[in-house]
Amino acid sequence: MESHNLKHLKANLKGKSLFQKELRLLMYGFGDHTNPRADTVNIMEDLLIDYIVSTCHQAHSLSETRGKVKVEDFKFLLRKDLKKTRRIEELLHMSEDIRRAKQLFDRKELEEGEDPNAPNAQNAPNANNAASTSANNNNSNV
Numbered sequence: 108m109e110s111h112n113l114k115h116l117k118a119n120l121k122g123k124s125l126f127q128k129e130l131r132l133l134m135y136g137f138g139d140h141t142n143p144r145a146d147t148v149n150i151m152e153d154l155l156i157d158y159i160v161s162t163c164h165q166a167h168s169l170s171e172t173r174g175k176v177k178v179e180d181f182k183f184l185l186r187k188d189l190k191k192t193r194r195i196e197e198l199l200h201m202s203e204d205i206r207r208a209k210q211l212f213d214r215k216e217l218e219e220g221e222d223p224n225a226p227n228a229q230n231a232p233n234a235n236n237a238a239s240t241s242a243n244n245n246n247s248n249v
Contacts, residue, residue: 124152126152126155130148131156163176166184167180176248181195182195
């Protein structure tokens with residue numbers, strides 16, 4: 108049985124064209140026409156939104172004791188669907204690989220002295236210029 112909030116959320120999401128472009132490409136990839144009918148894409152989008160919202164709602168129900176939805180909740184919900192379980196694992200591994208690659212890239216930038224948080228070297232005051240300016244100011248007072 109759907110709660111009132113879940114029905115309200117689904118109603119708000121329907122008709123927003125959130126996944127139209129991606130669904131058209133997926134449908135074509137699975138053998139549909141290059142430009143599938145708009146009503147077919149709309150029905151597919153409604154089904155997709157229903158699935159996503161209900162899956163998230165179920166994951167939230169599992170996590171109510173913790174108060175926070177975690178990846179493990181989705182793994183538990185989809186544990187009987189081998190394809191989805193494998194895809195979850197694949198995406199988690201890719202996410203970890205991307206995180207590590209970003210860390211390596213940031214580390215290399217720091218080693219090369221290209222600190223993105225450092226002030227621009229051209230705009231930084233030069234120690235020699237500061238000393239000579241100070242000396243000139245002192246001489247003008249004499």
